[in-house]
Amino acid sequence: MIGLSIGFYALHTDFSFFNIGRNGAGSGNSIGSVSQVESDVRVRGTKNIFWQNARSDDVVAQGDSLFVGPDSSIVVKFEDGTSITIGANSLIKFKTEGNQVKLNLQYGSIKSQNLPSNLVLDDCGKSVNIESKGDADLEIGKSSECGKIQVKSKKGEVKVNNQVVTQNKDLIVAPPPTAKLMEKPLVNEALVKLESLSALDVAKLNEMKPEDVQKKIEAETKPLLPPQLIRESAKIIVDKDRVPAASWAKAENAKEYILETADNPEFNNPTVTRTPASISKIESTSDQVYYRLKSVGNNNATSEYSKTGKIDLVYPSIKLKDDKIVYDYIAKDSQDVGKPKNFNVRWNEVPNADKYVVEVANKDGDFTKAQSYTVRTPASAVKIPGQGKYQYRVSAYNKAERKISSTSKMGEIFYNRIFDMKTPVIAKAASSLQFFFQKGLGKYIWLKWMAPESKSTDKFRVEISKDQNFSNLFQSYSTNKNKVLVQENIPAGQYFWRVRAEGQEKDQVSDWSKPGFLEVNSGAL
Template identity: 25%
Template sequence: MSRLGKTEKTIFTVAVIALLLFSYFLYDDSLLFPKNGNSQMDLIGSVATSQNDVRRKNLDTFSWLPANREDQIFDNDSIYTGERSEAQIRLQDGTVIRISPNSLITLNMKNGQMMLDLRYGNLVGDINKGTALKIKSGEKEFNLDGSGKIEFKKSHSGNVDLRLLSGNLNYQDKKERKILEKSQPVAVSQQGMKPLVKPTVELLTANNSVFVRENPDEAMAFAWRGQGNIAHFEMEVSPTANFDHVAVLKDTKEGKTDVVEPLEPGPYFWRVKAYDKNGTVGFSEVRQMTLAHLDVPVITTPVSDARFQMEVETDDPALLSISTEVRWTAGPLLKTYHWQVSRDEQFTAIVKEGNSAMQNILTPRLASGTYWVRVSGSTIDKKNSAWSASVPFTVQVTAKKEPVPERPELIAKDIKFRLPRPEERRPASEMAPKLEWKPVSKTRGYRVQVSKDLSFQAPQTYDVPDTATMWSQVEKGQHYYRVYAISPKGQLSPPSDIGNIAVEDMRPILTVPQLMEPFNNMSIFLQTQQEPFIWLEWKKVAGATGYTVEVSNTEDFSKILYTSTLQNNRFLIKSKIPLGKIYWRVRAEAQGDTPSDWANKREFTVYHQKNETFVK
């Protein structure tokens, strides 16, 4: 960009000066229209005091000028006061008019009498004795006379309120003349002058009420009663008593409202303003209230996904269960609590629920599985909090395994025993082998097994309470035995070492007779069944004094047809016998001694001459 030439610089400078000059004229036209050179209007007073933003304007000017102390006031001048600003105007007759903040007034002389045209705002006037003052409100005019101090208040609705502060004053419009009472303000409107009856508000919601919110936007109900020609109400909630900060403002035509706006917990102040149709406002008293949020309980025990494992000494599956403690914290507003234990997170399968005045409970006995627990609280006035977060936990209960008893230790592992003769007299303790072992702790008894073979396939079994027993069913030959310890719940210990039992018989042992006739599986044909004459014969046995023979038509000899004990080694069947298979056996006998074992049985089949047979 090329530099400006001398001519351009001159033009630019003049333009800036002109712009600044016209800007100043827009702000202050006193140079164009001098303050004190107003020869068109009569002087009616001056500015006694001016504080902050006070302005005045003549009819001849277009702008508002600062109104300073001692500035002259002319007929039809207007005075304006801004926020937190005041001014005092002293009239020629000594009357002083105090103009409150946020006011606008026009002063003019009419027929030699001062007329105040209060556009809006507040005025306080000191009227001297013998002075008459005319007040204008829109098209309505009225006169004041006497001496005293009076307050004027005019809202944007157009009404003017008069209040006598001191002295004695009369007011008069075209219809009537009355004395202005100090105790009774007057409202001036287009309809005339009437005693000022401000709307009143009686608060119905109690002072120091405590509102407990279960949710941040839960409604808080406020109620009041208004009197007067009320157009609407304004309800204000503020954290400060002077309401310099209004947190909630509700406009309503009813004597109640619900506050749903979110507010922080704590103390608040509230009041209600009632507005009548003329814009007159009446204030209620200021009351306090407290807002509290109803916090949900917080479960501290058990922690999430906790596992409770325990072994229970029981054999009953129904008793495999335990209880667990649940603890939580809660705010001071909650006084009682409701708890639930469920098998599912949605709490559709509730196992148990109950109420508690304490911040802990003991659950019912719970079987193994996963559960969820939650808690809600209630205030004194039955307000319920939301449910706490559900906390899952697992219970694992098992039956306590009883310790396995130690294996018994045999005192004698090799036992030899001689069977006594029948004629021998011995103590009962010597009539059978004695089996002994060392005691084992924590047992209810012992189990003894005696077997003919080391595999113990089909043992004789005895449960005994002591550490010794007599083997009463003694049999000659080689036998084996072992011992188990039995726990109080019936659990067996490992078996002891295997002991030997050798049983000897010192008496002569008779051999088994050898059967001779008839041959085994022989067929016999009879002419008659009355006297069959069938001989049974066997070899003699050394040392035998006799023989016992048994004849049966059943293989197990459960049904005996004939039995006989004889000295010879032959037996004749000569009585009637049934047709079919016949079984027979023999054993040797010796006086005062044990008989021999039975010989292996033989069988034969009997047929009749008519070829009739009986077969089992």
């Protein structure tokens, strides 16, 4: 029994450290190129460790392998202008022998309306020759089992091992185990399917010697051995283009494989996957994955479990795209501290993250009293109550509510309050004024004040009132100078006056100055 090799690696689209060359996965001679790719198609060259996503115009070289996933396809155009379409769930390896194209179709399907005239299929080490003329239209299908290739011709002349394929009928080719059986017709024009022959049938047909029959029976009844792990532990850095995957060599007499994965070494509640392929992605909600394999043979016979392997999944740390956000708020007056405002914060996407939690600390930097926001995308709006400096941080969680990345570094939001309106000051000499008029009416009185320098000040507002609360205004003035001339007649009596600065922005004002006193008397001193 051939020993099985299994290892974990990443199905990565651009892992340049291990790539030999992007425009041609291998280093062999060119056989053709990719002309069309649909969905999940991957290529691996002879010197590549990792599978890469196939792209249009990629070179297909000697020794390259193509894997075509579900609901996918790829068109390969050969150097002579002919082409084939490889269907979904297929695995194929390209070779050349002389001037012949040789395809190792391990499983899957091929279609062509323009087939190379000298195509050879490699079926588990045995060659199947397919000849066609002109615009032959045919389909080729094969399961993972050796010795069974199904050929169907829709148009044109097609021969398989020198036998003509009848149009619109399936021809199932099963190369016999010995040269003696090759002398007998493999198939006729009707639908014929040659099942695998038992050892006794082979002995009868080929008149094998008893000792050869015994060897054949022992080979067929030999139990499947468990797969052998290449490494029992590994570490993978997960990103959006690289996910954990299992890979192993095809086992002798194995039709498919059972892969079990779990987040515990006891394999409680495992995820079980059956696949005929030798590649399988691994879905995990944990940062540690345990895995083991079985081979499945004829009549669903299974091998023992392989040794248990473990893979540590390392997720990238969260990096804030806006680690410092600054917003300047122009305050209307000295009491205006700003209204609550939403700020947008962003960060990088974390693979396998089901949600992100954003925490915003209070102004003291206390995260025990933080506001928390849960979002599904790597961005969120956070509400800041008013001016000040605030810190925030982000964490990622998977569907199992497990934290899968380190918490981001602290981001900062600066909600700055800008207020530059300076309060005018009434000079001491003008804070208490007395005037005497013979007719008891005051007029042409100057009111002056000092105006501190401020870029925001545009003009001044002056009010004269009969009371200190300024609820009974006598007059109000607006001026862009630091003085105003009262030209109206002022009846005798006591008055109070005050002044404030006003800005260019609407409703932007300073505090009122301390009130000044004004007294108008009638008669001489």
